[in-house]
Structures are given as C-alpha cells and as structure tokens.
Amino acid sequence: MSDAGKIFSESLARVFTDYDDTHKISSGRTLAWSETLWKSVNELGLPLLMIDDAKGGAGGSTGDLFDVLAIAGRHGVPLPMTETVVGAWLASIHGLTLPAGPVTLGIGSDMANLTAKRSANSLIVSGTLSKIPWGRTSECVITLVDEQLVVVNNTGHAVKEHNNLADEPSDTIELVDCEISEPSFAQAQMSTDSILRIAALGRAAQMCGAMHAVLELTMQYVSDREQFGRPLKKFQAIQHYLAKMYCEVVAASTATRGALELPDAWEAEFECAAAIVRTREAASAIAALSHQCHGAIGFTAEYQLGRLTKRLWAWRDEYGDESEWRDALGRLVLSDAETSLWQRLTDRSG
Amino acid sequence: MQASINIRPGDLSQYADLRAEVRSFLADYARQHGKHDWIASWMGHSPQFSKALGERGWIGMTWPKKYGGAERTFLERYVVMEELLASGAPVAAHWIGDRQSGPLLLNVGTEAQRQKYLPGITRGETFFSIGMSEPGSGSDLAAARTKAEKTSDGWVINGQKIWTSNAHNNHYAIVFCRTSPLNEKKRHEGFSQFIVDLKSEGLETRPIENIAGEHHFNEVFFKDVVVADDCLVGEAGNGWNQVTSELAFERSGPERFLSNYALTAKLTDAMQGVDSDLARQEIGRMAAHYWTLRKMSSGVAKAISEGDPPNLEAALVKDLGTIFEQEIADTTRKLVHSSDIRSDEFFDLMQSYTVMHAPSFTLRGGTNEVLRGIIARGMGLR
Incomplete structure (x- = not known):
C-alpha cells in the first residue's frame, strides 16, 4: 500500500466513525443515500485515490483499494464506494471528463446490454443498463459498448428503481438514442473482463470489511449475552463458531488484498478470480455463523447485524455472480493442457 | 479484537530458479527410480529419497552451515517443501527432523547436541520421530504420564508413547516426559524432553496397523530406559514451553x-x-x-x-x-x-x-x- 492508500483509509475511518456516532446506526434497515456523507468523502478526494500524481491525483494503485474499501464496508457506508474510485480511475486513464458528483459502473453482459452507432463526433447508444448500483443517485454511469468506454450522463433516461436485498439501489436504466459526445467516450484500453475483475475485487474488499464488522459485532454479542448463567462466549461450541468465522475473514482478506496488490492486477485472470470466489464463499459462511451465534435478535429488522449480513448476501452476486466466477476459474484451469494447476498456482507467486 | 484480519503473504517470486531446480531434480529422480512410492507424500518413508535430497542441500536448509545447513531463508525452504509435496515425493523419513526436531535443538539444544544430531539430519541419514501422545494423553498433552527420573549420571524413563509414526524406521524420538510430580493447579509444569535412541535397551516398539492396512504407527514402551544427561533437551522442567513452540513448527x-x-x-x-x-x-x-x-x-x-x-x-x-x-x-x-x-x-x-x-x-x-x-x-x- 502506498502513502496515498494509508492517508485515505485513515481519514475515511475518521469520517465514518463520526458518521456512525452522529447517526447512531442501530437499525437493521439500510440507510438511504446520505448527501452529507457523500460530501465528506468527496471533499477528502476519494475519487482521486488511483489517479496519477501527474494528473492531480493521489497516485495510488489497486493495492490501495483494499484498506479504503474495507473500511467503508466495515462501517456499512451507504455510498457507491467501489464505483466512485474505480470510475474516476477509468475516466482518468481514458482521458474522459466526468460530471461532478457520484459515479457508478455498468460493466459486463449482466449489466450492460447496449448497441452503439457512430455519428461524426459522437456515439449514439441504445439499450439497457441493469443492476446499476446507486443508479438513481449517481450523476453518470461508466459502461462499455463496442470497445468504447463511455460515460453516460444520468439525466433524462427512464430509470426503473430496484433494490438489492440489502435495500441498496440496483436500478435499470433504459437508453434510447442517447448521444454521447467527446470527450465522454474513448477506445477502451482494458477489456470488459479486466474492468470487471477490479470492480468485483473492490466489492470483495467491501465484503471483507463487512465480514470484519460482523465478526466484531458477534464477539461483542457473545460476550454480553448470558444463558445458563454464563456468557455465550464461554461455551466451546460458540468459541468454535467464532474461530471458524475468524478463519474465513482472514482467508477472504488475505486473498482479496493479495490479488489487488499484484502489479497490473486487472490482467491477473487466475488470481483475481480465485480471490473473488474465495471471498464470496467466506461471506456466506460468516453470515450464517453470525446469525447462529446471535439467535433470534439477529433476525430482527431492528438489530444491526442484518444491515451487514444482507449486504454480504447481496454483494456476493454483484459484478458477476458467484457461480459465474467459479465457472470462469474452472474454465481457465481446464483450458490448457500445457499449463497445470500447480503452474498457475506458483507462476505469479507473490 | 486485537488480532489482525490479514496475513501478509511471503514473496516467493524471487525463487523461481530454486523452484526450477527442485522440479528438475524430482523429474530426474522419478525417471531413475519410478514413482511407485509417491502416493503417500509426507507419509512415504524413503531413506534413499531423503539421502538424495540431503545431497542437494535441501534438508535443514535454513540452518547454520556449521551444522550442515545451507543458511537459506524460510521462504526458500517453503519453495522446496511445496514442490516436494505437490509432486507427492516420499519425504517422511527426514520430514520430522527437518520440520521440528532440528529447529528444537537449534533453539534450546546444547552445542554438543547440535553437532551430534544436526549434520546427520541435513544429510538425510538421521531420522526423528515425535514422542508426545500417550494412551491417556491425546489432545490433552499435559496428561502425559511417561516419567523420567534423575539418577546420578542420567535419567531413567518409564512409560508408554503411542501413534509414534515410523518409530520402527527412525533413529531417535524426542520424548516428552514428566520429570516432577503432577501439581493439579499447574499441570503444565514439571515436563522435560529427551532425545532417545529408538534402539535403546528396554525400549520396545509394537506396530499399530492403520485402516489402510499400513504400518506407520507404533506403540513405544519404555521400561527402565537409561538416557545420559546430555540427552536432556533444553531445560529440565521447561518441557511444556518447548513442546508448544515445537508444535507451532509442526503445524x-x-x-x-x-x-x-x-x-x-x-x-x-x-x-x-x-x-x-x-x-x-x-x-x-x-x-x-x-x-x-x-x-x-x-x-x-x-x-x-x-x-x-x-x-x-x-x-x-x-x-x-x-x-x-x-x-x-x-x-x-x-x-x-x-x-x-x-x-x-x-x-x-x-x-x-x-x-x-x-x-x-x-x-x-x-x-x-x-x-x-x-x-x-x-x-x-x-
């Protein structure tokens, strides 16, 4: 991690802690968009994290994403965090201008079903953007069509509002002959898969943060709650559940951080998919064990566990669902008789 | 919670040459000797394979050169170990000595013990077994009852160990013994570890066949087995701390x-x-x-x-x-x-x-x- 990542994650931790305190988050329901929080995050310069120093950015790399996004996930921040950082980075690489305000992503066949026509200096885009995180509250959507990276300004389109199961916006946006002028599109310098890898790893880092928060909350609960005359944490069965949760959090965090820290991480097909698959599997295990430890209270809308576990359940299938990533990884391993699994495991060993 | 949620991986990419060397050694060895005993991996006991590995300097490779080591890093050792395991090569003969008995002696052994035992381990000629479990002491290691009593010029061991893998094939075991009477309030105190020659008089090994029909395990009986003072490992009474750090290597x-x-x-x-x-x-x-x-x-x-x-x-x-x-x-x-x-x-x-x-x-x-x-x-x- 560079200094940029360290400074950002520390500042964000302060902002989010204040946010927790001022809003006294105790509801199981996800909070709606917070303009105040967005302003604080934006003023800290979050979109600049991965932009080159030479372009006025903070000069961070994908390796800096882990801490920044994990902290957001840990605090249950209701903002398009991965989308903002990755979006600003993509725009900068491609020399695209972004409107001020939150950015979101529509990457991959799941999210973007678009066609484009060329006219003189513009691109006419039609089709459907689906499952767009925070679509209705974002100024623009960065997407890909015909190998062009495109910034779609988010006004004047028909938006069908959906929520994921964590009550976060996951909207459908219909584009009808939407005219995109330069410099709002450019030849994509990365493949759809490469961008999807970074977006999914960003989400994975948020999941690692959320898993960490679930573990801490569960630790607190089993210390406070007494049954049979002693705190739950004194029961060996409960200790083993928590040990198992800890193993899963460490596995997921080590994998996700490890993949993000690879040089040119977006090219690392095997490693990214491995980290994404492992993190999603951990999320399911942690959600289940945390609810088991909490008993009925964890299952209420009022208690804050649900705020975190619902995100884990929703996020494990965003930017490609879990079985798609497993399939892609399996396909890769089985695709080339000249390269053994062991070679893949050891070749880019970091 | 204070504990970190991250493990920072070691950077193994710098050892690609070593990895290639190990791969080519394994391929050559398999070509010459076949792979029929490569099924059992680190349960496969082959003195011949261990000796060949020792000749390459890949046993005790992090240890000081004066004891036969190669003074290489733990990450280099990791590369060698994982290549051996991935191939399924029969590494059991030297595995325990390399992994835990040698490091234990390096940590707490005397200079004389290091000189006596370590070079043989690194050559793939001296093999160690683990002497921890007993019939009444499995997970609860502090329940061990095998006893060593001080005599004028050494110790006398009585008791029994069990699940002692390859005791019938190896040369020594490091035996965890009670050396002071049990204090129920401080059960972990009063243990010591000894290097015991598995051919000692009064020591008897009996095979225990596993469900696969193989003989790895043994029971080891100690009847007035005499060991010299210089077989005590580390400090008398400090056995629990020593065995705990030995287990960290084991795991x-x-x-x-x-x-x-x-x-x-x-x-x-x-x-x-x-x-x-x-x-x-x-x-x-x-x-x-x-x-x-x-x-x-x-x-x-x-x-x-x-x-x-x-x-x-x-x-x-x-x-x-x-x-x-x-x-x-x-x-x-x-x-x-x-x-x-x-x-x-x-x-x-x-x-x-x-x-x-x-x-x-x-x-x-x-x-x-x-x-x-x-x-x-x-x-x-x-």
Missing part, C-alpha cells in the same frame, strides 16, 4: 493443505478439455482455495523468517487447510465419471489412499478442535 507448513496434492494434480490434468459445468464449478472452487491457502501459508513462513512465533496464524491455516484437503477425496469422486481417468490404476490407488487417510488430516498434529481453542484464545475469547 505451520504447507503439508497442512498439500498432503494429497498429487491426487489433485492427476485429476486436474485428466480433466483438461472436459466440457462439464460440474467440473468447472468444482475445480474453480478448488483452485480458489488452493490459491488462498498458499498465500496464507507462505505468510506463516514469512512470519517465522521474521522471528514472529506464528502460533495463531499456523492454527488458522491448519484448520482451513486440513478441512479443505479432506474434501478433495470427495471432489474427486464427484468428477471422476466425466473423464476416462477411472481406468488409470495409479489414480485409483491415490484416490483410495486419500479416502482412507482423509480422517487423519484433521487429527494429526493437533485436532481441529484443539486448533479452534488456540484461535479462540488468540481472539481473546478465553
């Missing part, structure tokens, strides 16, 4: 998720080009676990190289790793119908071997329940 290595990698290799090679959703799902998941475990495991090696005792991390990796390797036998069963590997005799042998040995993965070196207790303590729950 820390990649053998805790690569025991049956040879089967995985065979399976994934055989499945190349097979068009099956199930195969992609299962192999994708398997690859994700291997990749993650390897990151974590190399992080443990890195921690050791930096002088941090990685007890908690080692417990994490062993808990996750052994459960995962236990699943491999079943994953293989699920997939075998979609390839023609069923007719491969060697694969069939490996598959049966893994099914029968899988129960031992989550038992040996500390059960997963014991490990979770260690993890819970590290988390501040107990």
Whole structure:
C-alpha cells in the first residue's frame, strides 16, 4: 500500500466513525443515500485515490483499494464506494471528463446490454443498463459498448428503481438514442473482463470489511449475552463458531488484498478470480455463523447485524455472480493442457 | 479484537530458479527410480529419497552451515517443501527432523547436541520421530504420564508413547516426559524432553496397523530406559514451553493443505478439455482455495523468517487447510465419471489412499478442535 492508500483509509475511518456516532446506526434497515456523507468523502478526494500524481491525483494503485474499501464496508457506508474510485480511475486513464458528483459502473453482459452507432463526433447508444448500483443517485454511469468506454450522463433516461436485498439501489436504466459526445467516450484500453475483475475485487474488499464488522459485532454479542448463567462466549461450541468465522475473514482478506496488490492486477485472470470466489464463499459462511451465534435478535429488522449480513448476501452476486466466477476459474484451469494447476498456482507467486 | 484480519503473504517470486531446480531434480529422480512410492507424500518413508535430497542441500536448509545447513531463508525452504509435496515425493523419513526436531535443538539444544544430531539430519541419514501422545494423553498433552527420573549420571524413563509414526524406521524420538510430580493447579509444569535412541535397551516398539492396512504407527514402551544427561533437551522442567513452540513448527507448513496434492494434480490434468459445468464449478472452487491457502501459508513462513512465533496464524491455516484437503477425496469422486481417468490404476490407488487417510488430516498434529481453542484464545475469547 502506498502513502496515498494509508492517508485515505485513515481519514475515511475518521469520517465514518463520526458518521456512525452522529447517526447512531442501530437499525437493521439500510440507510438511504446520505448527501452529507457523500460530501465528506468527496471533499477528502476519494475519487482521486488511483489517479496519477501527474494528473492531480493521489497516485495510488489497486493495492490501495483494499484498506479504503474495507473500511467503508466495515462501517456499512451507504455510498457507491467501489464505483466512485474505480470510475474516476477509468475516466482518468481514458482521458474522459466526468460530471461532478457520484459515479457508478455498468460493466459486463449482466449489466450492460447496449448497441452503439457512430455519428461524426459522437456515439449514439441504445439499450439497457441493469443492476446499476446507486443508479438513481449517481450523476453518470461508466459502461462499455463496442470497445468504447463511455460515460453516460444520468439525466433524462427512464430509470426503473430496484433494490438489492440489502435495500441498496440496483436500478435499470433504459437508453434510447442517447448521444454521447467527446470527450465522454474513448477506445477502451482494458477489456470488459479486466474492468470487471477490479470492480468485483473492490466489492470483495467491501465484503471483507463487512465480514470484519460482523465478526466484531458477534464477539461483542457473545460476550454480553448470558444463558445458563454464563456468557455465550464461554461455551466451546460458540468459541468454535467464532474461530471458524475468524478463519474465513482472514482467508477472504488475505486473498482479496493479495490479488489487488499484484502489479497490473486487472490482467491477473487466475488470481483475481480465485480471490473473488474465495471471498464470496467466506461471506456466506460468516453470515450464517453470525446469525447462529446471535439467535433470534439477529433476525430482527431492528438489530444491526442484518444491515451487514444482507449486504454480504447481496454483494456476493454483484459484478458477476458467484457461480459465474467459479465457472470462469474452472474454465481457465481446464483450458490448457500445457499449463497445470500447480503452474498457475506458483507462476505469479507473490 | 486485537488480532489482525490479514496475513501478509511471503514473496516467493524471487525463487523461481530454486523452484526450477527442485522440479528438475524430482523429474530426474522419478525417471531413475519410478514413482511407485509417491502416493503417500509426507507419509512415504524413503531413506534413499531423503539421502538424495540431503545431497542437494535441501534438508535443514535454513540452518547454520556449521551444522550442515545451507543458511537459506524460510521462504526458500517453503519453495522446496511445496514442490516436494505437490509432486507427492516420499519425504517422511527426514520430514520430522527437518520440520521440528532440528529447529528444537537449534533453539534450546546444547552445542554438543547440535553437532551430534544436526549434520546427520541435513544429510538425510538421521531420522526423528515425535514422542508426545500417550494412551491417556491425546489432545490433552499435559496428561502425559511417561516419567523420567534423575539418577546420578542420567535419567531413567518409564512409560508408554503411542501413534509414534515410523518409530520402527527412525533413529531417535524426542520424548516428552514428566520429570516432577503432577501439581493439579499447574499441570503444565514439571515436563522435560529427551532425545532417545529408538534402539535403546528396554525400549520396545509394537506396530499399530492403520485402516489402510499400513504400518506407520507404533506403540513405544519404555521400561527402565537409561538416557545420559546430555540427552536432556533444553531445560529440565521447561518441557511444556518447548513442546508448544515445537508444535507451532509442526503445524505451520504447507503439508497442512498439500498432503494429497498429487491426487489433485492427476485429476486436474485428466480433466483438461472436459466440457462439464460440474467440473468447472468444482475445480474453480478448488483452485480458489488452493490459491488462498498458499498465500496464507507462505505468510506463516514469512512470519517465522521474521522471528514472529506464528502460533495463531499456523492454527488458522491448519484448520482451513486440513478441512479443505479432506474434501478433495470427495471432489474427486464427484468428477471422476466425466473423464476416462477411472481406468488409470495409479489414480485409483491415490484416490483410495486419500479416502482412507482423509480422517487423519484433521487429527494429526493437533485436532481441529484443539486448533479452534488456540484461535479462540488468540481472539481473546478465553
């Protein structure tokens, strides 16, 4: 991690802690968009994290994403965090201008079903953007069509509002002959898969943060709650559940951080998919064990566990669902008789 | 919770040359001697293989040169170990000495003990067994009752050890003994460790056949076995602390998720080009676990190289790793119908071997329940 990542994650931790305190988050329901929080995050310069120093950015790399996004996930921040950082980075690489305000992503066949026509200096885009995180509250959507990276300004389109199961916006946006002028599109310098890898790893880092928060909350609960005359944490069965949760959090965090820290991480097909698959599997295990430890209270809308576990359940299938990533990884391993699994495991060993 | 949620992996990319060297050594050795005993991996006892490895300088490779070591890093050692395990090579003969007996002597042994035992270990000629478990002392090691009593010029050992792998093949065992009477309030006090020659007078080993029909285990009986003063390892009475750090080494290595990698290799090679959703799902998941475990495991090696005792991390990796390797036998069963590997005799042998040995993965070196207790303590729950 560079200094940029360290400074950002520390500042964000302060902002989010204040946010927790001022809003006294105790509801199981996800909070709606917070303009105040967005302003604080934006003023800290979050979109600049991965932009080159030479372009006025903070000069961070994908390796800096882990801490920044994990902290957001840990605090249950209701903002398009991965989308903002990755979006600003993509725009900068491609020399695209972004409107001020939150950015979101529509990457991959799941999210973007678009066609484009060329006219003189513009691109006419039609089709459907689906499952767009925070679509209705974002100024623009960065997407890909015909190998062009495109910034779609988010006004004047028909938006069908959906929520994921964590009550976060996951909207459908219909584009009808939407005219995109330069410099709002450019030849994509990365493949759809490469961008999807970074977006999914960003989400994975948020999941690692959320898993960490679930573990801490569960630790607190089993210390406070007494049954049979002693705190739950004194029961060996409960200790083993928590040990198992800890193993899963460490596995997921080590994998996700490890993949993000690879040089040119977006090219690392095997490693990214491995980290994404492992993190999603951990999320399911942690959600289940945390609810088991909490008993009925964890299952209420009022208690804050649900705020975190619902995100884990929703996020494990965003930017490609879990079985798609497993399939892609399996396909890769089985695709080339000249390269053994062991070679893949050891070749880019970091 | 104070404990970190990250393990920082070791950077193994700098040792590509060493990795290539090990691969080519293994290929040559297999060409010359065949691979018939490569099924059992780190349960496969081959003095001939260990000697060949010793000649390459790959046993005790982090140890000082004056004891026959190569003064290489723990990460270099990690590269050699994982290549050996991935190939399924028979490494059992030297494995314990390299992994824990040697490091124990380096940590707390006398100069004379180091000079006497370490060079033989590094040459792949001197083999050690572990002398911890007893009939009444499995997970609860502090219940050990084998007793060593001080005499004028040494110690006399009486009692019994059990599950002593390769006691019938190896030269020495480091035997965990009670040397002061049990104090119920301080059960961990009053233990000491001794290097015992497995051919000593009064020592008898009896085989215990495992469910696969093999003889690895033994019972070892001690009847007035006399050992000299210079067989005491470390300090008398400090056995518990010593054995705990020895166990951290025992639990820390990649053998805790690569025991049956040879089967995985065979399976994934055989499945190349097979068009099956199930195969992609299962192999994708398997690859994700291997990749993650390897990151974590190399992080443990890195921690050791930096002088941090990685007890908690080692417990994490062993808990996750052994459960995962236990699943491999079943994953293989699920997939075998979609390839023609069923007719491969060697694969069939490996598959049966893994099914029968899988129960031992989550038992040996500390059960997963014991490990979770260690993890819970590290988390501040107990």
